[in-house]
Amino acid sequence: MKYKRYIYERNYLSPIDRDVEVLNKVAKLVTTRKAHFCWVCRKTFPKNTAMVCERAFVDGKPGSCYTCIDCIDDFIEENEIIAEEGKT
Ligand SMILES: [Zn+2]
Numbered sequence: 001m002k003y004k005r006y007i008y009e010r011n012y013l014s015p016i017d018r019d020v021e022v023l024n025k026v027a028k029l030v031t032t033r034k035a036h037f038c039w040v041c042r043k044t045f046p047k048n049t050a051m052v053c054e055r056a057f058v059d060g061k062p063g064s065c066y067t068c069i070d071c072i073d074d075f076i077e078e079n080e081i082i083a084e085e086g087k088t
Helices: 005-010 069-079
Strands: 022-031 050-058 061-068
Touching: 005 022, 005 069, 050 069, 061 069
Parallel strands: none
Antiparallel strands: 022 050, 050 061
């Protein structure tokens, strides 16, 4: 990973439609315990992969999605949002 943990955990990439009510959204860098697909690149990653898990209540229902590290790196590079101190 190119950046420190907190960088991944603050760059929200959620696909959630802005017209819905989203509450308590959190993003966490996790090691997956089962296979998950990345909602950005649609690739499936095996368990024990580092991915960012986002959870929230969406219109009153709990939901979650996963994003792979490569997609977040791309997002960060496109948006140039990293200060030097966040780099590893
Ligand atoms: Zn991805």
